[in-house]
Amino acid sequence: MAINRYTKMAYANADEMYFGKSKFPVKAGLGLEIGAGYAIPELNYAPRPHTGVSKEALVTEYEKITRDAMNRIVQIGAPAVVLETEHVQQMSNNPTWGAAVAHAQKTIMEEFHEEYGVKCALRHTIGDIREDRDFLALRGEKNDTMLEAFDLCAKQGADLLSIESMGGKEVFDYSIVRDDTAGVLFGIGVLGTSDIDFVWQNIADIAKKNKVVAAGDTDCAQANTAMFIAGGLLDKNLAHTTAIVARCISAARTLAAYEAGATGPGKDCGYEHTIIKAIAGIPISQEGKGSTCAHSDVMGNLTMQCCDLWSNESVEYHGEFGGTTVQCWVESLAYDCSLMNTALKTGNQKILRDLLALSDKYRDPQGYVLHYENAYKVGEAIAANGKDTYLRSKAAAEECCKILESGIKEGKLVLTRFEQNALKNIENDLKAMPDSREKFIEQCMDKYKAEVSVFKPENYVL
Amino acid sequence: MAINRYTKMAYANADEMYFGKSKFPVKAGLGLEIGAGYAIPELNYAPRPHTGVSKEALVTEYEKITRDAMNRIVQIGAPAVVLETEHVQQMSNNPTWGAAVAHAQKTIMEEFHEEYGVKCALRHTIGDIREDRDFLALRGEKNDTMLEAFDLCAKQGADLLSIESMGGKEVFDYSIVRDDTAGVLFGIGVLGTSDIDFVWQNIADIAKKNKVVAAGDTDCAQANTAMFIAGGLLDKNLAHTTAIVARCISAARTLAAYEAGATGPGKDCGYEHTIIKAIAGIPISQEGKGSTCAHSDVMGNLTMQCCDLWSNESVEYHGEFGGTTVQCWVESLAYDCSLMNTALKTGNQKILRDLLALSDKYRDPQGYVLHYENAYKVGEAIAANGKDTYLRSKAAAEECCKILESGIKEGKLVLTRFEQNALKNIENDLKAMPDSREKFIEQCMDKYKAEVSVFKPENYVL
């Protein structure tokens, strides 16, 4: 497929955006329409370690997971659900394994759809296996295996295809722990986007061929890594201001999947997706207070503001007093969705959205910038520079800084001195960057070829 | 303490009630005021089985739990938390064990309060150990041990004292699986209330002496048992209409704790507490979509409508991807509270309450009746008959049936034929009951002494 860069916003203003509804809804699976006016729980899960030994053991484990989850959905009267299977390595490295799992899951989902009319769809997120032990190996044999995994899973029942692609991560990893703004921007905005262009044209073709949905990506490998290193309020490993700058840049990157043919729903752990929804109008999955099983963040409510699917990110399958983990978490998600859907049906979606967003707005600089009103502004900065993936990344970072500064000025966003200093440094770094993509790439190529031993330029076409 | 029956409503109308605020807030622990205009997460947890072997192992386990939870609270910036320790048997049977745990937990909480200013309180729920293997033994030696456990825990740091008392359960257990309305009413409304009167006068005295809070009870042993046997929408063990009648009766029972000196916050698993809040104006703890770790119900949002504390009921301490279970669940609860508090501060609490309540109102007859507007009506029926514990229980059941009938008539509450039949039977049973307490007791004594082999009338003073 060709690449069509976004240069305009899908939404005329931020206020038009809310949960459960997107400009361009997506039909998928068994009776579902995503982003069509109702929010849907998206359950994620991980098989227990010991079941990884064989295809059979894995299939059985996923069957249990699927049956447990569908049962609970019916027991509480939830109308719809999406299941997301994030491949464990074995399932992508051996495409027939992943396909067997997809088939087993879909068979059970079809049973439930037929018996009860539960609307449902199955997302398979193929592992980005394109690496050797020490180096990324984005193009070549591993890429072929990965694409085969996409194809076979689509054939065997996966309705939504996703990946958390890793392009640019080698440079990013080096830079993020050194407060190196240029490296972060290069890793995410330039290298990452280049890889997305490559990967998603292929996935979109496969999806089209198999009549399933090319759903979308997330900058988990980079922006989420920054968010995790930044951690909670008292962690001392990375300024949260730095993390949100990385996040804004990642919006410019993940957007490229939709420019290469993906249609959404974008993946749950892409906290950049509110920004992207504003630009591209695609439905998105999000995670927050319902994904504490998987990680902690400082914006558990806010992420719900514009979600179409509401996810728990991942939980290991095991027993709890209330049932198995997948049952517990899908139930919590389903109630959150029920609340959103009630708001939608009674015309109260905007007030609920505003309450959700406001409750986290001042908790942390990350939430402040991702608040849908500010996220929209970041989107505008990206769209205004849409054609140039470097410039739009830089614009996203600059807009992020501007938003933070105005929050500080207004007085309610109170940052630590440390966060403010990090912000100042980033602002200076951004000012020092060239205005031309070519020049920036040249500078970075020189620097990172020298400094980052695992960086192999042949992974990218710039 | 003396018993003062409620005969009036604390709230002039249902609309005055909402989450985070109660007529009679309760000060507790380190800087907390419960029901004073903000909602607070209440975390519950269970030690891992193997730690039950010794006092030392238990203390260490609860220290880990406490430290983990307090840490997470600080990391996400939550202002307040309540920790609830539900005693495992050993801790109540050996009062010094429970006290040692209380002391260890409180020491850590004090550290956090001093270092960060986190507002917090510790609830200890003593086990109702008043039973021999086959029979309840409500009065006597076991009762003495139990009261000693209350006293020692209060002395060693517990701020809130609770219990899930079991009076009447032997008759209830027999009756509930036989659709025996009289037995259910006798077990919960008459025997249960009698035992509450007895237990809570003692607890209130102990609390007063130790300057801590006599917090409240729940009809877990009966109404929740009914709710669990009833199960999900597709379970076939008990009509959900029967379960909600038992629940309404339980409001007339649990209310007695507050008549005997308890001041709230009532315990989380008392789904009858919205009714009681309407009558007594005490703050309440509730559980729902944030307690799927512990059990499944069909009103995960609705229970939030008027809660002051928001609880996860119980989770076994172990690891998850996102931290330990206590960290995961307390974080989810804290975000829910953050949403409620944002609504409170911006004057939107009523619309959020209405959305929460409406989203579950028609899911199940139980949610329908517990919707705050209907719950208020059940409260009125109880208060109008407040002096007579039999008549008020009967009135609660009758009002419950009336509410269900009107819901059916209105057309949005759609019941199965089976649920409707069960309702009809209950209505008939209620009609057949005598108007006088004495007569009812006489009838029941004869019947259950004969039919329920484990029923020992000497446990009660009627």
Place this chain on the structure above:
Amino acid sequence: MLDFKKEDLDTILIRYNVLMEKTMTPDEAAEQLYPKDPLLKAVAEAIYEGEEDDVIDALDELLDAGKDPIKLIDEALLPGMAVVSALYDQGIIFLPNVMMSADAMLEGIEYCKTKTTEIPKAKGTVVCHVAEGDVHDIGKNIVAALLRADGFEVVDLGRDVPVDEVVEAVATHKPAILTGTALMTTTMYAFKEVNDKLVEKGLNVPFACGGGAVNQEFVETYSLGVYGDQAADAVSIANFVLKNGSNMDTLRKEFDVY
């Protein structure tokens, strides 16, 4: 008052139970299962209704017609109860009906016994218990009731039963199976102890376990364990053992949940 239109409900919630309810009423379904013989049918109907007095009356008619009281247990009472069990298994009637019918049937058996000096032979014995340390006995009570309803002699040891007492009861009663219920993660380990002591004493009786805390994986860690999710599974397991013997492999295979 915030509310929505009925037609909006189905994006919020779906009452699958209403959707799924069988079109047949329980009475109609029962009607199809009753025995043809009018006298036997009267017993079955009385059991279905849970009316103890009617059961006795119907039995009296059969006795008057010269039937043998002991045979009536197998030919009138148990088949009558089987109608109820079948309806429960199909999800047409609910547990309280089963409990009340079982009470009525047991009353009928007692009545028959008074009419003879013969001692009726139950189809088999089952020992039921709740794990040591655990007082949650409702699940066990349901299990016991369903077993009785199916014609088993039930030795109900109650709740919080010491391991040795369980083992002794098995030694004494030589049941077809033993059942265990545990609702707490702390108590279910007692099952392992019971198992090991049974094995030690050569009492290789299948040990059906269930209850909230218990899962198949755990139960299959001890040699005699077979897991049951629903109370009715205890009945199926007991019947399966009567028919096919107590080979643990076939038993586990038959009752694999997944």
Place this chain on the structure above:
Amino acid sequence: MLDFKKEDLDTILIRYNVLMEKTMTPDEAAEQLYPKDPLLKAVAEAIYEGEEDDVIDALDELLDAGKDPIKLIDEALLPGMAVVSALYDQGIIFLPNVMMSADAMLEGIEYCKTKTTEIPKAKGTVVCHVAEGDVHDIGKNIVAALLRADGFEVVDLGRDVPVDEVVEAVATHKPAILTGTALMTTTMYAFKEVNDKLVEKGLNVPFACGGGAVNQEFVETYSLGVYGDQAADAVSIANFVLKNGSNMDTLRKEFDVY
């Protein structure tokens, strides 16, 4: 636009990090820790600032003053870095400062080495790795950086390291400790294998393990395991072993999280 007043914020959220921030600025705190000697102080300051060129300049002045290049490592560079580490431990500065300072210090060490033919002796060697099957290496990178910053020679095996390769590296380098990082519940079991092979070969080196998936309980199931929660704990563990030897009991006691 829905919003609330600033004074309402504190029932919703509390930015404890803002509340807790030390009143001293990092620069002030550093000032208090620098060596008195102006030449040594210049090295320390340059390291603190993460300015590699300034480090070289400051070293040049010391070399010009006749100092021995090898001694400068121990007397100027490491004490300079110690200021940074101390500030990090106290929560006054953040990780990126440490990383940049460490880069500057390492540059300084390289520079000193060019000024002599002597081979400086590191205080000790540590082998670091990420468990087989696991590519999550950021935690390991931090661990390695902090160890280097503290003067350890680090043999960084990278990520997804086969068990045998880890064991070989330990055999070859005879480190004070081995570190392992695992972020996935699926990969952490490799630590047990590493442990068992080490023990088999008599390589009783303390094996410090950490990373998202790992907890103390798990780590203490294998004989050489000692758990660390934060990356900085790896440094403390290594130093503790240098000082107190590798008795596992004392080691575990010292680094008990609870």
